[in-house]
Amino acid sequence: MFLPRFPQQAALAFLSSHLSTYFTPSLWLLVSLDRITNTHSMPMPQPPNQESKEQEEATPLVFDASVLRHQLHIPTQFIWPDEEKANLDVPQLLVPFIDLRGFLSGDPIAAMEASRLVGEACQKHGFFLVLNHGIDRQLISDAHLFMDHFFELPLSQKQRAQRKTGEHCGYASSFTGRFSSKLPWKETLSFQYSADKNSPNLVKDYLRNKMGEEFEQFGKVYQDYCEAMSNLSLGIMELLGMSLGVGKAYFREFFEGNSSIMRLNYYPPCQKPDLTLGTGPHCDPTSLTILHQDQVGGLQVFVDNEWHSISPDFNAFVVNIGDTFMALSNGRYKSCLHRAVVNSKTTRKSLAFFLCPRSDKVVSPPCELVDNLSPRLYPDFTWPMLLEFTQKHYRADMKTLETFANWLQRKSN
Ligand SMILES: C=C1C[C@]23C[C@@]1(O)CC[C@H]2[C@@]12CCC[C@@](C)(C(=O)O1)[C@H]2[C@@H]3C(=O)O
Ligand SMILES: O=C(O)CCC(=O)C(=O)O
Numbered sequence: 048m049f050l051p052r053f054p055q056q057a058a059l060a061f062l063s064s065h066l067s068t069y070f071t072p073s074l075w076l077l078v079s080l081d082r083i084t085n086t087h088s089m090p091m092p093q094p095p096n097q098e099s100k101e102q103e104e105a106t107p108l109v110f111d112a113s114v115l116r117h118q119l120h121i122p123t124q125f126i127w128p129d130e131e132k133a134n135l136d137v138p139q140l141l142v143p144f145i146d147l148r149g150f151l152s153g154d155p156i157a158a159m160e161a162s163r164l165v166g167e168a169c170q171k172h173g174f175f176l177v178l179n180h181g182i183d184r185q186l187i188s189d190a191h192l193f194m195d196h197f198f199e200l201p202l203s204q205k206q207r208a209q210r211k212t213g214e215h216c217g218y219a220s221s222f223t224g225r226f227s228s229k230l231p232w233k234e235t236l237s238f239q240y241s242a243d244k245n246s247p248n249l250v251k252d253y254l255r256n257k258m259g260e261e262f263e264q265f266g267k268v269y270q271d272y273c274e275a276m277s278n279l280s281l282g283i284m285e286l287l288g289m290s291l292g293v294g295k296a297y298f299r300e301f302f303e304g305n306s307s308i309m310r311l312n313y314y315p316p317c318q319k320p321d322l323t324l325g326t327g328p329h330c331d332p333t334s335l336t337i338l339h340q341d342q343v344g345g346l347q348v349f350v351d352n353e354w355h356s357i358s359p360d361f362n363a364f365v366v367n368i369g370d371t372f373m374a375l376s377n378g379r380y381k382s383c384l385h386r387a388v389v390n391s392k393t394t395r396k397s398l399a400f401f402l403c404p405r406s407d408k409v410v411s412p413p414c415e416l417v418d419n420l421s422p423r424l425y426p427d428f429t430w431p432m433l434l435e436f437t438q439k440h441y442r443a444d445m446k447t448l449e450t451f452a453n454w455l456q457r458k459s460n
């Protein structure tokens with residue numbers, strides 16, 4: 048159900064998010080509030096008529112999964128055009144499983160082999176999996192468990208951390224405030240992480256301040272998780288540096304003190320998964336993404352003109368190159384289009400750590416990667432400049448850096 052902000056319906060929206068705690072799903076089905084408001088009669092499933100469609104399109108929306116899941120028809124704003132619609136049955140992507148055990152224990156031969164595999168995958172599509180990464184299993188399980196606690200809260204409580212217009216952190220139920228079509232079927236909670244020694248508790252403090260004292264433990268889990276992700280990404284930066292022939296210290300040092308973004312993606316079941324998308328096609332504008340998906344599956348990557356899936360594996364992290372690293376490698380390594388599909392039965396969760404350089408770092412490739420045969424592809428920039436661009440221009444193709452470069456050029460004229 049959509050919760051338009053007309054006075055009478057706003058009251059119902061409020062009621063719905065509060066009463067959901069006490070009403071069982073079967074009761075909800077009987078007391079379908081929108082049907083009562085629109086027709087003053089008990090619900091009879093019907094296709095949306097023109098009038099209700101127009102009303103739906105004209106009013107701001109709230110994505111409340113606890114209510115939406117009982118709707119027979121999903122709102123048009125979530126229906127993707129035919130050429131972009133999800134295909135749930137796609138071939139698997141061949142991605143290397145990179146065993147980090149030897150590298151992490153200091154074995155130089157294992158490090159060479161791991162960097163070779165990483166380099167190969169990054170030239171093809173920029174996706175690979177890491178195993179034996181050294182991250183505590185309990186920490187990963189806790190990070191998933193605390194996601195359930197958060198997203199199962201009534202909407203009004205999650206909205207304590209509401210993402211505001213122009214900001215990229217906080218709680219967002221879909222992108223209802225930002226876009227009016229092709230909306231993703233998901234809720235997210237995003238926050239900033241800093242590896243700077245002067246901000247040791249950024250995540251913990253942010254979550255406690257937004258959500259209240261009782262979220263102390265919640266904050267601690269994600270503070271620890273981000274720290275673990277930051278360390279793992281610095282290790283991967285060593286492998287990337289070796290594979291590009293600039294030495295293992297180069298990118299590691301570049302990302303020390305990183306100022307990154309953590310995002311919890313929560314995809315409720317959708318009654319029409321073939322019409323919707325959990326996350327629309329995009330390239331990550333950030334540097335490196337380390338993703339942990341639960342056992343449900345839904346991540347797809349566009350390679351060789353076709354969507355491919357990456358199956359979930361609790362023991363593995365999915366790593367992908369983002370646009371910022373593509374620029375740092377002077378285009379040698381690919382930032383690849385990907386998306387997430389949803390399903391009709393099970394909620395899906397993923398934890399995404401987006402590595403970003405400290406805000407004052409200039410993104411410029413090392414001189415070893417620039418010569419007559421490989422001239423500079425992108426201008427110098429800082430991460431906050433690219434972030435400003437992606438917040439103002441939604442992109443669903445692989446040309447973000449080119450369009451960003453033109454935008455920078457126009458801005459400087
Ligand atoms: C649809 C989008 C949301 C996003 C920007 C983008 O155009 C593509 C990726 C998304 C992402 C992922 C990492 C964090 C984030 C802030 C970013 O820079 O790129 C988000 C953007 C967002 O949520 O606004
Ligand atoms: O949930 C997923 O599998 C992918 C999410 C994603 O691509 C993102 O958050 O940028």
Ligand SMILES: [Fe+2]
Binds near residue numbers: 329
């Ligand atoms: Fe992504």
